[in-house]
Amino acid sequence: MRTRTSLTLIFIIVLGLMAGWVALPGSNFDIAGFRAAHPVREGLDLQGGLQVVLQAKPVAGQTLDGETLEGTRQTLERRVNGLGVSEPLIQTRGSDQIIIELPGIENPQDAIQILQQTALLEIIDPQGQYLPQGTLVNTTLGPAEDATGSSAATPAASPAAAGSATPVAGIQSPSGPVYETIISGADLKDAYVTTGATGMNQVVGFELQGDASSKFFQYTSSHLGQPMSIVIDKQVISSPSINGAISSQGIIEGVPPTEVENMVIQLKAGALGVPLEVVQSRTVGPTLGRDSLDKSIFAGVVGLAIVALFMILYYRLPGVVSVVALLIYTAITFAIFKVVPITLTLAGIAGFILSIGMAVDANVLIFSRTKEDLRNGKTLSQAVESGFTHAWPSIRDSNITTMITTFILYLFGSYTGTSIITGFALTLFIGVVVSMFTAITVTRTLLRVVVAAGLTNESWWFGARHAAVAPAVPSPR
Amino acid sequence: MNHLASKRNLWFTISLIVIVPGLVALIFSGLKLGIDFTGGSLWEIHFDQPTRPEQIESALNGAGIEHAIVQHSGPATDETYLIRMPEVGEGSAQKTALEQALKTEIGPFTELEFSTVGGALSSEIRNRAILAVAIASIGILLYMAYAFRNTQNPMLYGMSALVAMLHDVLVVLGVFSILGLLFNVQIDALFITALLTVIGFSVHDTIVVFDRIRENLAKNQGDSFEHVVDYSLAQTIVRSLNTSMTVIFTLLALVLFGGGSTRMFVLALLIGTISGTYSSIFNASQLLVAWENGEIQNLFRRITRRQPSSIAPAS
Numbered sequence: 001m002r003t004r005t006s007l008t009l010i011f012i013i014v015l016g017l018m019a020g021w022v023a024l025p026g027s028n029f030d031i032a033g034f035r036a037a038h039p040v041r042e043g044l045d046l047q048g049g050l051q052v053v054l055q056a057k058p059v060a061g062q063t064l065d066g067e068t069l070e071g072t073r074q075t076l077e078r079r080v081n082g083l084g085v086s087e088p089l090i091q092t093r094g095s096d097q098i099i100i101e102l103p104g105i106e107n108p109q110d111a112i113q114i115l116q117q118t119a120l121l122e123i124i125d126p127q128g129q130y131l132p133q134g135t136l137v138n139t140t141l142g143p144a145e146d147a148t149g150s151s152a153a154t155p156a157a158s159p160a161a162a163g164s165a166t167p168v169a170g171i172q173s174p175s176g177p178v179y180e181t182i183i184s185g186a187d188l189k190d191a192y193v194t195t196g197a198t199g200m201n202q203v204v205g206f207e208l209q210g211d212a213s214s215k216f217f218q219y220t221s222s223h224l225g226q227p228m229s230i231v232i233d234k235q236v237i238s239s240p241s242i243n244g245a246i247s248s249q250g251i252i253e254g255v256p257p258t259e260v261e262n263m264v265i266q267l268k269a270g271a272l273g274v275p276l277e278v279v280q281s282r283t284v285g286p287t288l289g290r291d292s293l294d295k296s297i298f299a300g301v302v303g304l305a306i307v308a309l310f311m312i313l314y315y316r317l318p319g320v321v322s323v324v325a326l327l328i329y330t331a332i333t334f335a336i337f338k339v340v341p342i343t344l345t346l347a348g349i350a351g352f353i354l355s356i357g358m359a360v361d362a363n364v365l366i367f368s369r370t371k372e373d374l375r376n377g378k379t380l381s382q383a384v385e386s387g388f389t390h391a392w393p394s395i396r397d398s399n400i401t402t403m404i405t406t407f408i409l410y411l412f413g414s415y416t417g418t419s420i421i422t423g424f425a426l427t428l429f430i431g432v433v434v435s436m437f438t439a440i441t442v443t444r445t446l447l448r449v450v451v452a453a454g455l456t457n458e459s460w461w462f463g464a465r466h467a468a469v470a471p472a473v474p475s476p477r
Numbered sequence: 478m479n480h481l482a483s484k485r486n487l488w489f490t491i492s493l494i495v496i497v498p499g500l501v502a503l504i505f506s507g508l509k510l511g512i513d514f515t516g517g518s519l520w521e522i523h524f525d526q527p528t529r530p531e532q533i534e535s536a537l538n539g540a541g542i543e544h545a546i547v548q549h550s551g552p553a554t555d556e557t558y559l560i561r562m563p564e565v566g567e568g569s570a571q572k573t574a575l576e577q578a579l580k581t582e583i584g585p586f587t588e589l590e591f592s593t594v595g596g597a598l599s600s601e602i603r604n605r606a607i608l609a610v611a612i613a614s615i616g617i618l619l620y621m622a623y624a625f626r627n628t629q630n631p632m633l634y635g636m637s638a639l640v641a642m643l644h645d646v647l648v649v650l651g652v653f654s655i656l657g658l659l660f661n662v663q664i665d666a667l668f669i670t671a672l673l674t675v676i677g678f679s680v681h682d683t684i685v686v687f688d689r690i691r692e693n694l695a696k697n698q699g700d701s702f703e704h705v706v707d708y709s710l711a712q713t714i715v716r717s718l719n720t721s722m723t724v725i726f727t728l729l730a731l732v733l734f735g736g737g738s739t740r741m742f743v744l745a746l747l748i749g750t751i752s753g754t755y756s757s758i759f760n761a762s763q764l765l766v767a768w769e770n771g772e773i774q775n776l777f778r779r780i781t782r783r784q785p786s787s788i789a790p791a792s
Binding site for chain 2: 050052053055108109110111112113116277278279280281282283284285287288292295296298299300302303304306307310311314346347350351353354356357358360361364365368372390393394397398399400401402404405406408409411412413421424425428
């Protein structure tokens with residue numbers, strides 16, 4: 001028993017030091033860049049930023065499936081990456097929503113416009129080349145940066161074919177040729193799935209409006225057998241070859257059967273796959289966030305200090321033990337927040353501070369039982385053991401109910417799109433789990449050590465002989 | 478302190494006195510629902526120079542927003558205002574127009590926060606909130622019945638804890654209904670979070686007491702149920718108060734020093750915690766006694782016996 005206790009004590013000290021090292025603010029005492037790599041991840045309400053929930057509004061006849069939504073999410077991710085935000089979050093939610101969080105963004109209004117804009121569809125003259133899918137191109141309607149904001153323009157587009165293109169004056173292309181736009185999205189009247197000439201395979205059918213059809217007829221009749229490229233957001237999505245002169249109606253053959261449906265949707269809705277509508281947005285200015293963070297931290301420190309003072313005054317020596325346990329608890333929890341990482345929000349901090357109060361509860365339960373058993377005539381070391389055994393069922397049952405609540409809270413939060421609520425639920429859950437751990441190991445071991453070290457044989461230190469403190473307990477026969 | 482159970486009717490009466498005013502407010506004026514549940518926009522801005530809410534309202538009115546509610550967000554000397562208005566999109570032309578109107582008619586300002594929730598989404602949030610509270614209640618009831626499966630009447634413990642929990646929910650809802658009436662305090666998704674946490678804490682507290690009753694019942698089989706509950710309470714009351722005290726200390730620190738945007742959230746937690754402590758000692762355990770003594774059954778019998786006579790048509 002002795003050796004096990006000392007081993008546990010060593011384990012606790014090592015764990016406490018490690019957790020404390022991770023949890024420490026700033027980035028001093030770093031080893032191998034670990035601390036620098038795990039900073040506190042601050043939520044939107046702490047560092048300011050923008051959160052948007054976009055609702056998919058399928059066009060008539062379009063059915064929304066997971067794939068379309070995921071494709072749309074990826075497109076949005078590309079656009080967001082162009083905004084230069086660190087640690088953006090772009091997630092699909094449920095079957096028809098996408099949630100975007102842009103921490104620290106300076107111009108939320110512009111960001112929303114960029115996210116929501118329907119992408120530009122173009123059919124370009126690729127100068128006789130079969131441009132591979134995914135190639136970024138410059139066109140006469142604008143350079144690649146316009147759409148993506150990325151400077152990595154046209155990595156795959158061969159510059160060899162530059163020549164007959166007719167760049168519009170004023171548009172500079174940093175790299176790669178500028179291809180001529182024959183048709184843009186505005187010229188498109190409709191797109192649909194139809195069957196090809198053989199009647200066997202599905203192809204993409206499209207229809208052009210008025211003026212565009214004559215322009216397209218001219219181009220297709222003079223470029224028979226050559227490729228044309230369909231470009232969305234300056235990115236080539238397909239390069240079919242021209243098999244005949246097309247005026248108002250045409251088909252695109254050679255599209256893989258699995259892609260036909262997608263391409264029709266892309267043509268109709270633009271690159272977003274499905275039109276999106278902002279149903280919820282939240283912008284937090286950077287000053288409010290900073291202010292809230294400072295205040296919450298101050299409140300947390302004050303709360304912790306009062307609890308510590310209360311515990312020591314009321315429970316004396318065990319109180320001191322519980323305060324040590326509480327500090328280790330705080331360090332472990334905060335270290336977990338940093339390493340996982342858990343995004344810390346205002347409500348999350350509140351959850352954390354609340355869990356400090358709950359963590360104390362396990363200690364209070366153990367101490368109350370120990371005190372009782374001392375009064376019932378047990379020796380100090382017996383009372384410490386039995387006090388723990390008796391308190392355990394209450395600690396377990398009460399914490400499990402809290403876990404049930406946090407679990408449901410988490411589900412509720414992830415459906416209402418509020419990272420505030422999920423943050424609160426997560427921090428409270430972690431707090432409850434860690435508090436159970438510290439009660440089982442830290443508090444118990446420290447109590448054993450205190451007793452074994454013979455620091456005191458006086459049960460006064462456990463507050464058991466002080467009549468004024470002890471409640472009148474009717475003797476349970 | 479040794480005979481808490483004998484005064485149980487007094488404890489129930491105190492609960493009623495606390496709950497009834499809030500309940501009346503709840504029935505007649507309900508809760509002031511925030512944009513999370515109704516849809517709309519919430520705008521918090523800080524002006525560089527002094528102004529008044531009415532001035533902001535008239536500026537917004539001029540830009541086409543007729544039903545804006547403008548309030549001071551903090552103390553009246555701090556030029557920070559909270560504007561509630563119908564849905565205005567972030568980045569929309571309408572918002573730009575509103576910003577322009579405020580800038581020209583009042584002066585430069587800083588945007589602290591702007592939230593918009595669409596109408597369709599808000600009703601979804603409302604439904605999910607009700608669902609979340611319901612599922613949490615059922616989950617806790619089931620766990621209680623499981624944890625107390627070795628007692629004579631496991632469901633009794635679950636039901637008593639549930640009633641005590643409902644008590645706390647009603648107290649919090651009632652207080653916020655009154656706050657809504659007096660200070661136009663609105664409830665949001667964060668409020669539901671507080672409510673669910675209160676549910677968890679209330680049961681957490683009740684379980685510790687019930688756990689002791691379970692233990693003492695097994696140890697002292699000759700005693701009357703009322704007596705067992707009495708000394709179980711005496712054994713746990715210090716712990717209940719101490720635990721609640723530490724939670725209340727931390728929450729008080731948050732209410733007093735924490736940021737303004739979570740103040741109402743923490744206040745809901747604080748009220749719920751105090752109510753939860755009271756209900757676990759003075760309601761949940763007393764309900765066990767009242768049931769075991771057949772008082773609740775008697776009450777129901779009286780009600781059901783009276784009813785047929787009043788409903789029966791005079792023939």
